[in-house]
Amino acid sequence: MAFKIVVQSEDFDMGSEVEKIRTLSPSIGGIVSFCGLCRSEGGRLSALEIEHYPGMAExxxxxxxxxxxxxxxxxxxxxxxxxxxxxxxxxIVLVVTASPHRREAFDAANFIMDFLKTEAPFWKKEHLVDGTPQNWVEAKDADLHTQEKWQKIRPQK
Incomplete structure (x- = not known):
């Protein structure tokens, strides 16, 4: 399996990354891509400040x-x-998975994204439109519950 893991400050080209993975193998039957964006949270958010632990994040x-x-x-x-x-x-984040079958590509992409949210050493701080100081964002209970679900599921290869 070929993989690419990058932590960077620069933006990325989603289409280019999907094209690179598409050409890896003639046995690829499905590619799933997920791109996470910074949302406005109902108009109150202007930006997210994301920090990471270099080396450990990768x-x-x-x-x-x-x-x-x-x-x-x-x-x-x-x-x-x-x-x-x-x-x-x-x-913010791009996850692309390629597999011989679509279901495996979907499940793997979901799994990777769910664990990135709860396990990778990244910290997010909200920057509000009104300038009110904010704390670092905590993990959501729903994200932790989803992570627990994956612990119970072990598909057959």
Missing amino acids: KRIKQIVDDAASRWSLNGVTVIHRYGTIKVGEQ
Whole structure:
């Protein structure tokens, strides 16, 4: 399996990344891509400030990708996560999975994204439109519950 893991401040080209993974193998039958954007949270948010633990973030993402590869038949995975100040509407994270079958590509992409949200060492601070100081964003209970669901599911390869 080929994989690409990048943590960067620069934006990325989603179409280019999907095209790169598409050409990895003639046995690819499905590609799933997910691009997470900075949302406005009902107009109150102007940006997110994202910090990470350099070196450890990449290492943990690789462990998540390796876990996904042990669960599903994957031809390739790309994970790009940005850090720095991300304005509303800008891209934050890209997950692309390629597999011989669509279901495996979908499940692996969901799995990787769910674990990125709860396990990768990234921290988010909200910047509000009105300038009110904000705290760092905490993990949501729903994200933790989803992570627990994956612990119970181990598909047959």
